[in-house]
Amino acid sequence: MGTENHVPELAETADATYCAEDNKLRLYPAFRLDREIFDRLKAEGFHWAPKQECFVAPAWTPEREDVLHELVGEVGDEDTTPEERARDRARRFEEYMDKRKAEAEAAHEAVHELADGIPMGQPILVGHHSEKRARKDAERIDNGMRKAIKSFKTSEYWRGRAHRTVAHQRYLAKPEVRWKRRKKLGTDKRRCEKVLKTCEKFTRVWRKVTDNHLESFKLAKAIANYDPHARGTWSKLDKGTVTPIEARDRAIPIHEEAAEYQKRWLWHIDNRIAYETEQLDGWEPVVVKRKTVPILNYEAPDGIDVRNIYHGTVERMHQEHMTRKEYAAINKDYKGTRVVGDKSHRVRSAMVGRPGFKGLSLVFLTDSKVHEKPGPKAEDPNEGLLTRAELEYAHAKLDSSKKMRRKMAEQEERAAPFKALEDSLKNDGGVKTVVVPKLFPTPMPLAKKAAILAQIEVEHSVLEPSAGTGNLVIAIRDSAPAHLTAIEVNHGCCVHMRQMFGIQVIVENENFLHLTPKDIGRFDRIVMNPPFGRLSDVIHIEHALQFLEPEGRLVAICGGGPRQERMLKPQTSHWERLPEGSFKSSGTNVNTVLLAIDKEA
Helix, strand or coil: CCHHHHHHHHHHHCEEEEECCCCEEEEECCCCCCHHHHHHHHHCCCEEECCCCEEEECCCCHHHHHHHHHHCCCEEECCCCHHHHHHHHHHHHHHHHHHHHHHHHHHHHHHHHHHCCCCCCCCCCCCCCCHHHHHHHHHHHHHHHHHHHHHHHHHHHHHHHHHHHHHHHHHHCCHHHHHHHHHHHHHHHHHHHHHHHHHHHHHHHHHCCCCCCHHHHHHHHHHHHHCCCCCCHHHHHHHCCCCHHHHHHHHHHHHHHHHHHHHHHHHHHHHHHHHHHHHHCCCCCCCCCCCCCCECCCCCCCCEEEECCCCCCEEEECEEEECHHHHHHCCHHHEEEEEECCCCCEEEEEEEEECCEEEEEEEEECCCCCCCCCCCCCCCCCCCCCCHHHHHHHHHHHHHHHHHHHHHHHHHHHHHHHHHHHHHHHHHCCCCCCCCCCCCCCCHHHHHHHHHHHCCCCCCEEEECCCCCCHHHHHHHHHCCCEEEEECCCHHHHHHHHHHHHHHEEEECCCHHHCCHHHHCCEEEEEECCCCHHHHHHHHHHHHHHHEEEEEEEEEEEECCHHHHHHHHHHCCEEEECCCCCCHHHCCCCCEEEEEEECCC
């Protein structure tokens, strides 16, 4: 359906308005516009505001007003004020904020329900019966933490948007801002008047071209040389492709149209200035004039004490004699004034050069009026006191600072629980889902078999030097309630074992290879499953023999390679190759051996 069919219908059902407060044009259609009208509005800078249900132009222009006149016919006054629209917008943002806040609190509560029994930073215990559930819970906790933090940040974003929407509208309504806006409108008015004056001037001079004779030809070329709207006309006149009358008839309509355009702008700007003046209601800004001290010209053979402009200290400077002509010849970048120490007056200064000296000096003009050197400055009882305007400004700054601090404190209080979650994600990594390096937990059937082979009795002291997740400790504790000591280098595993065994087992978070018998003593039984890579098992077993009491027994699980057999088997009293896949449940298919070494008395 074309524009010619929609325009009468649009004029009867749609409304067009202008708001003097925000200088915007709006079109309120009662139905969906067709593509042709929509593209036309879009080309003029209108955009669709879904919440206001209207097309909005960011600022008034004659072209935009003409489009509305053509489509609707009349442009009326806007019913809703910018303050009302700002409040409606702030209410929408607050609704978004409440939704995100509720999501954040729900996610935060769900995280705490899941994480109550899982210490932050604890690694997942590979091989434990809870591994699968722990991995799933860890993933849910991590996702919940991230969702809670994201929802809280989104809610704070909408809170800020709601606050800034109202605050910005209040800022625009301040008298000092309105006064600056009116001042800018005055600048725009003067610019339009200048363009209008130029158009009218060229219209007048072009009218003086009355025929195609030589004098008119020269006049037309002279005008075309300066007329900004007659580009290319001079060369056409020079080549003879146009006559002076043709050039005049082309230029005058252009200037008349430009003049009418500027008059519309001037009419609009005058109305806006009148509106802003009415809103100001006689308000004028308080201007605090900066107090300046006079410049004196007097001779001082001993120099003058002046203030250093960078440090504020007082220093004595030499005085040079010169004429006004000599002083005027010095570049302005190399001369100025300096304040005398008591701040009662100023003296001239300049960069001068003389034998033995080149730098800044004070200046005494020999052919200018000579002033008397002033005496000591009388003390002013009001010096240093603030004026009324300065006092009001200081109070306003103080109130603003207090309000800002209070707002920041409230924001920190709201963010505290979510900040803790974020710090946990950054620092501790939440509930970690990584495998402890070089840790292959002993399958429980094999752990029980090793405990039985150790022949542990109640009075024995037992050491597990590479405890890992504690499977061997569980098997030892189940076989006999002996005095147990477990060594583990991973902190997370140590925390887990301390929570699982309590005071029944001494758990040390140390690197076993760095310990000596002086550190933890000697033991009647040692049961261990050391790391296998690069003969680590041989190194750990030989180091563990130092901790074994005479007539003690060491039971270990080690790799089943030829080097282990060559280095360890001669010392053993029991050497048993374990079935293939004994450690498959722990994530490895390495061949292993169960051995026992008895230490002689």
